[in-house]
Amino acid sequence: MHFSAIISLTFGLAGIVPAVLAIPQSPGCNSRSSCTSNNECASGVCRNEICVEVGDPESQVHLVKRVLPEKTSDKCAGGDCGASTSGEGGAAGGSQLISEWKLPGFPSHDLSGFNVVHDKFGKQNRKFIKDPAGENTVLQVIYPAGSYAPGAKPVGGTGFMAQPINLKGARVVAFGYDVFFPAGFNFVKGGKLPGMYGGGPETTGRDSKGFFSSRFMFRTGGEGEAHLDVPLDKQVPGFCKIPPKSVCNPSFGASIGRGAWKFPTGEWVTLSQSIALNTVGKNDGSVIVKVNGKVVIEFHEITWITDSSSGFLGLAFETFFGGGSKDWATPIEQHTLYKNFFIQIVDQL
Known part of the structure; x- marks a missing residue:
């Protein structure tokens, strides 16, 4: 070819x-x-x-x-x-x-390659360090002892919205990155990891009209899942039954495929998702999740958008422990590492 x-x-x-x-x-x-x-x-x-x-x-x-x-x-x-x-x-x-x-990396020791449009929280928790498995510079995100949610003190993790590529008119988008949990990492009850987001022209966050997102999340013992913010009342019954376990909560979004993989510690893991937007009024959207190249979650009857003015916008880089209560907090200071980000427009509307 x-x-x-x-x-x-x-x-x-x-x-x-x-x-x-x-x-x-x-x-x-x-x-x-x-x-x-x-x-x-x-x-x-x-x-x-x-x-x-x-x-x-x-x-x-x-x-x-x-x-x-x-x-x-x-x-x-x-x-x-x-x-x-x-x-x-x-x-x-x-x-x-x-x-x-x-x-791929952070040679300038800053976030300039992301085109950050909204720096939300945790600037003090970002550092740029040498890759423990190589010579390149990677992003380190710190979670102070006792931290759990962005609104709690001390602030743990970090959050920013980025638009490094024009996604207007994209129908199918793939994204991914590598994440590193150090050996001995305590996952506690779980926490959020970066993903993609979208919505209408004025969308700035989860409370905006038409907002949708698909992020990763870790759970107790390192179990992984996809965490989706989608209109739950528009989904087919099978959406909240994606194996091995899925939980749909109108207040906190959909936890799908919980336990479909387990995060190792002390080594890099490659995460990726491919998201196809639905036709407005139809449940024909999809998500495909891969971990180290292996498909672990796949579902093809999703409603992402309910209005034709909504679409992909960019990267929602948010990571923190939580959950919104103290029992989610990390008992000690911990950190994760990130590198090799990519976003692909695979198909256009």
């Missing part, structure tokens, strides 16, 4: 420099690519997933646009192709214009 167009803008420390990236043509992936499986096959359409070679993993932020020509086939060759649309995008049929933002 050949790409019909490859246009790359590379944002370096010295400014904006045109560049052409090396895009692996084979369906396989490597340690510095954002996809993790081989080919995807659905509805008789077979196309390769996107593997982007990042080059210097710390000094550049990449914004890549390219068109994937489709290849019709009775079978998918060279990969694990089933009925499940478990690729990063999960969309089939027709050529797709794809845009991608990447932030």
Whole structure:
């Protein structure tokens, strides 16, 4: 397969420099690519997933646009192709214009690569340190002893909203990052991890009209889940029954697939989600969650939006212990680490 167009803008420390990236043509992936499986096959359409070679993993932020020509086939060759649309995008049929933002590391020791639009809390809890598994700079987020929710004292974790890529008109978006829990990390009762958010043009947070989000969350013992803010009264009955366990709470959102994986400690874990918006009035949206490249949650009957003016907006980087009561608090100071952020527009409206 050949790409019909490859246009790359590379944002370096010295400014904006045109560049052409090396895009692996084979369906396989490597340690510095954002996809993790081989080919995807659905509805008789077979196309390769996107593997982007990042080059210097710390000094550049990449914004890549390219068109994937489709290849019709009775079978998918060279990969694990089933009925499940478990690729990063999960969309089939027709050529797709794809845009991608990447932030592998933090060479400038700040958040400039994110394009922060609302810095919410916990600035004092951010540090930039050497990767314990390498030489690059990563983001460290600190949770002081006794901290649990953003409104409680002491303030634990951090929160900001970022819009590093224009998501207007996107129908399917994939995002992900690597997270590191140090050896011996005490998960207590659980806490929030970053994710994507969207809504209308004036959306600033959870209380805004049309707001939706899909984040990650850890629970006791390191159990993982996807935590969704969606209109619960518009969901199909099976939404709140996604295995192994799901809990829907009108006040706090939907905890889906709780225990679908377990976070290890002392090593990096790659988290990613692919989200397809629904058609307004229909339950045809979806979410696919991967951990270290393996699909752990997949559901295709979600209502994300109820108004055509709503859409994807950006990254909701929020992490803290909680829960809104003291029994969620971390008993000691702890921290997590982050790197290798990406957002992909996989399909347009």
